[in-house]
Amino acid sequence: MSKSSTSKCSICEGPVAARSENDAFPFCSKRCKQRDLGKWLGGNYVVAGRPANPHEIASEVTSDSD
Numbered sequence: 651m652s653k654s655s656t657s658k659c660s661i662c663e664g665p666v667a668a669r670s671e672n673d674a675f676p677f678c679s680k681r682c683k684q685r686d687l688g689k690w691l692g693g694n695y696v697v698a699g700r701p702a703n704p705h706e707i708a709s710e711v712t713s714d715s716d
């Protein structure tokens with residue numbers, strides 16, 4: 651019996667790699683992921699940077715600790 655977890659990219663309908671090895675999951679690539687984001691944001695907003703780094707946020711929070 652084979653695993654029936656074959657994911658399909660909702661943007662280009664191409665095969666999607668497993669989440670553990672796919673940074674853009676559930677899309678096939680970062681390109682498609684950004685296309686989906688752009689779709690929601692109106693299609694004219696280009697995502698240039700990466701998502702906020704949790705470590706940066708953490709250091710900001712802890713820097714104000716007692």
Ligand SMILES: [Zn+2]
Pocket residue numbers: 659660661662663664677678679682
């Ligand atoms: Zn795709």
